[in-house]
Amino acid sequence: MERIFLTKYIIITGGVVSSIGKGITSASMGRILRSYGLKVSAIKIDPYLNWDSGTLNPYQHGEVFVTHDGMETDLDLGHYERFLDVELEGFANITTGKVYESVIKKEREGGYLGECVQVIPHITNRIKEMIRETSEKKDYDVVLIELGGTVGDIESQPFLEALRQLRNEEGSKNVMFVHVTFIPYLNAAGEFKTKPTQHSTKELRSMGINPDVIVCRSQVHIDDALLGKVAHFCDVDVDAVVNTPDAGSIYEVPLVLEEKKIGQLIVNRIGLDIEADSSKLDDWARIVDSLKIDSPSVTIGIVGKYVELEDAYISIRESLQHAAASIGVKANIEYLSSDVDELDADAMANFDGILIPGGFGERGFEGKLDAVEYAIQNNVPLFGICLGMQSMVTQFARRNGYADANSSEFDDNLTHPVIDMMEEQKKIKNMGGTMRLGSYDCKIVEGTKTFEAYGETDIEERHRHRYEFNNDYRKELQDKGLIISGTSPDDFLVEIVEFPNHPWAIGCQFHPEFKSRPNRPHPLFKSFLEAINEYSKN
Template structure:
């Protein structure tokens, strides 16, 4: 049976529980252990698929089509272990399953309650499919004291008792703020957070203390005394120059060593951190810099494009350059000239999105990239904007648009009602639930031999993750190709365009894809498209 590690948080949100969990998983991997990470989210949404990026950040999509919390992206990027539907659960999903069982009569007439029925369902989710693992790391969303999180805290408390002392560990992430006016670190928030945790029956084994200032030994001893743990298990977690230094930094302060001691493991092999040292060296000592404009619509929340920003960093790692990302709200281009914002950049990326707001601004960004031959990368909605721009400005279809935003005369982007996944035909309609109208998860694509994307991938068969409702309308493909925008990747049945490009010499790098390649990029294995896009930006930087 896998050893269980539960990661909880206190004081405030956004301290970096997901990153800490991912880094710890990477550290255990580096010691030769087999790990998996899971996320328990207390909110009542069944999944984050219908939640606004302004509130929740990006939605991370797995190969099997689950719309999940963005922390699963951290898990995959740090460990390389592909996540699945089994790795993210919410209160909404738990309660839905409990109610379904009650309606089917599976509780045999008993009164259905939070304890034991909801907590049993949570425990069942945590333990599913863990037989061949060395460690399962389970992150609980929110902070201790949140009323909606109580069933999850109760479930992990019960699990700790059931599996035994040598089979589980509790890691609690807290904040030790520095007050400039007082000139000192304050440990009281951590003390109160642990007090809250102990009040519900959980004694943390490791305290991970986020701070912007070094945590002196005296303060660690003080925290240990108040929180009933040895001082050496009060682990400082300082701000870092790059998140990819986290596994190295945590090992240097003994996080993984102390955790293994909780399990009675004192003879574990030393971690091999060579790949992380290489990544950090590339990030902190680049040989150049490129500027990439990301023209999108969810700019108010930093995490809205989390995987995208990381994938751009990975492209920089592959080319040994720093990628300076300039986030530009596309609505600006609806009132101001795009050239004043884009003439100095070395690449333009238009990411995914939904809805009508900012569409015309995105189209202006595509037009600038095409006319000025600046490397252009369109992802999902970004591909749609490229198709609309080409239809209007190259094919002369002035009223071309997407049917997502009305009923245009020339719907170059439309809702395709049927597609093939594996051996099954899946359908969708405009009246279905929002999640039900999506093409979600990994789908294969066949690339045109000799095309730019086939060269980039080094293959003519690929598999990428999708999350969208609307597709390029195949009825316009021939007309667009005659103008220079060609389909270079199709679904295997030849019904859905997956990739379109303007080949050289007409444009040095112009590619739009229907899927989300950023979801599969990793620091030690950059995605081919991001690697190639940044390489094109490097070439462009020599021309600007």
Template sequence: MSGIGKGITAASIGRILKERGFDVTAIKIDPYLNVDAGTMSPFQHGEVYVLKDGGEVDLDLGNYERFLNKELTSEHNITTGKVYRSVIEKERNGDYLGRTVQIIPHITNEIKDRIRKVSEDSYADICLIELGGTVGDIEGMPFLEATRQLINEEGPNNVMLVHVTLVPTLEVVGEQKTKPTQHSVKELRELGLHPDIVVGRSQKPLNKKTKSKIALFCDVPKKSVISAPDARDIYEVPLQLEKEGATDIILNHLNLQSKEKDMQEWRKHVENILEPNDDIEIALVGKYTQLEDAYMSVTEALKHSAAKEGLELNINWINAEKLEKQKQNQIEKQLTNVDGIIVPGGFGKRGSEGKIKAIKTARTKKIPFLGLCFGFQLAVIEYARNVLKLQNCGSSEIMDELDEPVIDILPEQKNIKSLGGTMRLGNQTTIIEKQTLAHKLYQRTRIIERHRHRYEVNPEYIPQLEKAGMKFSGKEEKTGLIEILELPQHPFFMGTQFHPEFKSRLENPSPPFQGLIKTAKQNKKQK
């Protein structure tokens, strides 16, 4: 079932195998017709995660990167749109030599070819494949059939099928019900797929009776029924799976010898999250605050940094649209009690003025602030309006008639009409000026971070902004495009055109986020 936690389960399996010394890679299969996630609304699908090669993908790829601590590419996300587009292009080019093109074998072969290519190109020991959606959905059928064929072709000891299923508890009787699991396994078996492991998602651990019933009706050994109750934090899930013996079951099935067994380092990082010494409150000002998954990488990056500082992270979700209706003094009263403010990426006019008001509060009240992408651009607009006193200034993205377009479209974006995959995407190199906040945080003069934007700081206004006290401490290596801003007179005021949250890891938090949390911690002590 969609949203049950297949992505976290797959990522956690990857982590426990990595802890045993294996090189693991991952593939996410999304059965939707979109070619990628780039044009999808965060309200429907959560955040759009950006990979190093510019691939706009499902947020589960972000979980894979964070849990496996490795970088993936757009080939690691297979969608129906990609598969069908490729098959149709081959048919148009005559690659099938006049044969009738069908779901089987042409679509299923394309799916298998893509899986094998990623596995081979990654040189990994084990390739995880998460098949999204719900068992029985029409859109997922070709992928389930391709899975059946793959198991037959590779051999049962080279492929293992893990089925993640819901085990609800009826409050009336307090009993864990196995019927949803029985029926989903029955559906799979009718398709020629037999789960080797059943992972039961539930509120509380599966009891012995429930495990025995699932084993009996789903025809799996009792030890292969894995309990996956709600965890205190997603990073605790690998420890749960290890405790349930999932690693040994997987390795025995695949005839692999464990190289090592040590989860102490991971356990230590998890304990930092679960056993904090203090807490910190960060206000996240956005327009998708009703759906927290829309900012998943941002919240995870904040969590990574808070854990390193021994802090429990409390996020104050603030709807930017509501701020638009409030007066500045009301907003200041609301935000002066938080320890830090972050304005994440986004698009469009809706909520933008509310974000600008929040940024002004952070700047004037000396509250630690981090602006990401659109948040970075709005910080420039706020400064131009309230410090430079430029009238009718803003971004050409959200205002049609501007006297002062301090944020303007990138020159190479002006004639682009197609929306999908056409932004400035993926890894870009930034040169950082020494003796700046950015240099202090990164400890390097050359960094690589990921991007997703069409607009930039208008070069015509850079001299005015710098003269008024805004420091542009990072610029793109070849073009000089502004990448980082900071205010030297402020405890911590930083904006990045790039998205540092995409490279943050539990073991290695993102420097801008670490700087924000560390300064917020210091300021809290001084209050």
């Protein structure tokens, strides 16, 4: 029986250098197609052997994004969720580790009936199966597939071969390739150089893949003559070579691409039965305008131990920007390392609000406690997330009779472990995928600042942690004034705390930053920014 093609695929590859914006380009094309009323999803392929992103160092790979179903994934899934305004499942992040594990498991079970298991066809077939499983989950119109890394990487070759086969099997009318490259400008020569893009495209074509579109990233605008040169040497239509120079905000990129009529190009290339209409991005354009506000402005200090790499806190940064734009202020974000002997008091004095993010390990924890103490003494709005919430609880305990209070994550022999590991975690030895992960329900206590922020008592938030508020100290700390404003539905796990007699000091065990959107800022971030704005006026 002849197969009926329902889902179209757009495959995004990268060339010349890494970190050129494939994820933003993919998300931006998805935003354009979503504005046309299409059902769009996205897949990120990471060719590393890790099973997921859970054990990767933030300095090397940036933030670990957590999906609602509890998968620790690449940060690009965060971009997809924010731009597409969807919730992606964990299977939207495909890694070499996941592919090989499933193939080896099947081989051990005799699933290949004695065949010699090889990269082609067994690995490539499994890659295609995983892609199709995603598209079949919710009957998507279009699935975007971003291949991590750079064309020419050894580890990417099985994926490129699988994607080439996917195009042949699905039909060339249903699959298109977008190649994102970088056009460097040499100051000494006074000109742009297209040769790296030519070589990158040649490498892609040597794998049997001809790009339908080339997106040329650059620091500044490239003229049409140079884009025509790229089209000529790379054998791509002139209209299909698009320049995306550095923008003031990542959220401008869909508008830049649509100005180049990439939406119409996609519609024509893969035969979508719709009419491209750039006016449908008007709401998005208004969001972009709101993010451009210069005044009034507030300064927010993020106090953590991975501050040298902003991508380690990328969802927090974006959530602050979403919330600030929604109330009509500009958020100036500064980063302060907590991994120091003493926090910079002058730097702290410049902050209108302090946010303490999550993390693991003892390094930098005392600095976070110092930031909590500063916020208490100076009535600065304070937001603690995950380990940030635990630092708030620890410092509150130290100020109220438990001078040696700490987390058992850092010391097994504590007198007062106000933060302790969950019982079900104590038997687990492996690090990867063993935490409380994904979305869990939470019950909000009425009459609290948290309730004022949410406006409802039943919420759902995403988690990523092993340690919890120790209930052995719950009544004692409440008697000292600590406000517990959110718990698990059975009232067993403490999810949210507040400081008494403070303008705004809320700590949450979950990660609200994973649910913030440009068009729907997270309630806690919005409430935090409102408190900061009020504080900055005083």
